[in-house]
Amino acid sequence: MMKAKTWVIAKLFDGEPTESNFRLIEEEVPSPKQGEFVCEALYLSVSPYESSSDKAPLGSALMGHQVSRVTDTKNSEYPVGTLIQCYSGWRSRSLINPKENPEALKLLKVPNLAGKEPSLALGVMGIPGVTAYRGLLEVCEPKAGDTVLVSGAAGAVGSVVGQIAKIKGCKVIGFGGSKEKCDWLKSLGFDHVFNYKEVNLDDALTSAAPNGVDCFFDSVGGEVSCRVLQHMNDLGRVCVSGAMSSYNYGDKQPLMPSPFHACLYKRLKIQGFSVSSCDARFEESRTQIFKWMNEDKVKYKEEVQEGFEKMPKAFLTALKGKVAGKIIVKV
Ligand SMILES: NC(=O)c1ccc[n+]([C@@H]2O[C@H](COP(=O)([O-])OP(=O)(O)OC[C@H]3O[C@@H](n4cnc5c(N)ncnc54)[C@H](OP(=O)(O)O)[C@@H]3O)[C@@H](O)[C@H]2O)c1
Structure with a gap:
């Protein structure tokens, strides 16, 4: 014992x-x-x-x-x-x-x-990395030239999402909550980075994504995410990977604006994602991430x-x- x-x-x-x-x-x-x-x-x-x-x-x-x-x-x-x-x-x-x-x-x-x-x-070589990889590819289905927006971008998941979207030839916008985080995201190759707490989101997104957002990888939820939906293109894809803004509220969740209006009129695909659904591809996914790390394409x-x-x-x-x-x- x-x-x-x-x-x-x-x-x-x-x-x-x-x-x-x-x-x-x-x-x-x-x-x-x-x-x-x-x-x-x-x-x-x-x-x-x-x-x-x-x-x-x-x-x-x-x-x-x-x-x-x-x-x-x-x-x-x-x-x-x-x-x-x-x-x-x-x-x-x-x-x-x-x-x-x-x-x-x-x-x-x-x-x-x-x-x-x-x-x-x-x-990067565990659940956060694989969540980023599989969630982005399977739900957002990014194509070269697409504009991808990542919330919680400086987190363990979001930072990998943005870098893989760059590898796939997309334009990447990231939201980070401080100057230090935004500077780091820039150094990772994100095309546009905003401290979403300080900017007017509509202005920021209109300038960074004048042709709209095609893919949204969301780890945060709440009002900011609903605002992003307004900037999405028809048939845009949203991966709901997390809900950082609402953890620890328990059953006292604040009422949020509804995403359904944008979902209906823009014919969005909004899909929840769980890494546990891709156990069979876990090892294959992190082998790919490791390869990118060694090629200096994914940093952590x-x-x-x-x-x-x-x-x-x-x-x-x-x-x-x-x-x-x-x-x-x-x-
Ligand atoms: N779907 C799955 O299978 C799966 C698997 C793993 C993780 N996840 C989810 O992915 C999300 C991110 O995970 P992670 O490991 O990247 O987390 P993390 O490293 O802790 O980063 C999360 C970031 O979210 C941002 N955030 C925005 N609003 C927040 C709030 N109200 N409270 C706290 N943070 C807030 C913070 O950055 P800013 O201040 O810069 O915004 C924070 O750094 C989580 O929601 C988690 O549940 C999902």
Whole structure:
């Protein structure tokens, strides 16, 4: 029997959480039985959508992905030293049985990253990267010459969406929430970048997309997204990949303007996307992303905070959307 440190929900979120919503406890981790293994967290993902308190009842562990190393095993497919990514939550150590509920654990081996940090499996080489790739291609179906708009563009997903849209020959417009984020997006090759909090969106979109927007990859939702729909071309395609503006409202969602008017008159395709629907193409997708990374066509940014104790602080930073790229906690 070993011990693990685990962050649990001390108080359900009611609006924006604070550090008092989290508590660090010790849990016992049993020794592995046949087919099981124990792994120790190396890097943990903190993101508002993985770890909102509606995903975990009071007293239970915050959820989220991590990259961890197998340290004790009774499963020959996962020898000691194997690097995995799993959905173990904010735990320093976990017992895993790949046969029991592997879907919920979202267990994968970290691919060979040719010496790059395994933390990439939580960002550009993981769920955010594959979401960007598959969501853009399958829902937005971008063609060379199309104008693609990306909200939450400086996030882990949006930054990859914009770069892949550039690879596909599109004109790319990105929304970022600060000057630092907008500068970074420019350096990635986005054609037009706006701090959507500061500009008049109609003016900005009229100047950046005088012929309209063909594809909209949306991670945010709410009023800004409804405004974008007004600038879309007939038969435009919208990938609804996230709803950052409305997480943590729970059942107190604010009323939003309706997107249906624009949808009807412009004959838009507005489709939700979930990366879990493309498990079969996950490895193929990240192989392609890795190739682009090595060709310097896809770049990424990681903000690494050190120390398992920093999890709530890092999460609150992610929630405020202050940092460009992917926020990771290194244990
Ligand atoms: N569909 C899927 O399968 C799938 C898989 C993974 C992730 N996602 C979704 O993709 C979205 C982005 O994920 P990510 O990993 O890129 O997240 P991220 O790195 O945390 O970036 C999200 C960005 O959204 C922006 N944002 C706009 N309004 C916000 C608000 N009210 N609160 C907080 N942030 C706000 C922030 O940037 P600015 O301040 O610059 O706007 C923030 O940096 C999430 O909504 C997530 O649910 C979907």
